[in-house]
Amino acid sequence: MKLDALGARRLQVIGLVLRDTVAMLIAGVVIDMILALLAGRTASALLFGLKPWDLATLTVAFVMLSAIALLASLLPALRASRLDFFERVCYIVAGFWPLSLALDASSHG
Secondary structure, eight states, X not given: OTGGGTTOOHHHHHHHHHHHHHHHHHHHHHHHHHHHHHHHXXXXXXXXXXXXXXXXXXXXXXXXXXXXXXHHHHHHXXXXXXXXXXXXXXXXXXXXXXXXXXXXXXXXX
16 A cells, blocks of 8 residues: 555545445454354343344444444544655665655744
8 A cells, every 4th residue: 555655646545544444444344243242142142131143232333333444544544645756665664754745844833
């Protein structure tokens, strides 16, 4: 993903970050739902009146997990979209932000 962002425009960078987030989100939700259903079956055997396949609870969990993941990735996506070409190259080559860029960015507010 890092090299894809080198010549990208602002919206393309945001799209790249959010695309990676959605891919990880889908994998996480699939695994989460499988584990939640298995845990629900186990818990329903131990607790009286608990439904193992409560659609409302699973839907709320899916919506909240998705919203939190997308919001958590939006801030880094917006920050990455504001970088110019030189800053992107420095980050990719050095693996960290050069001190001069960090100081310069902090002085601009």
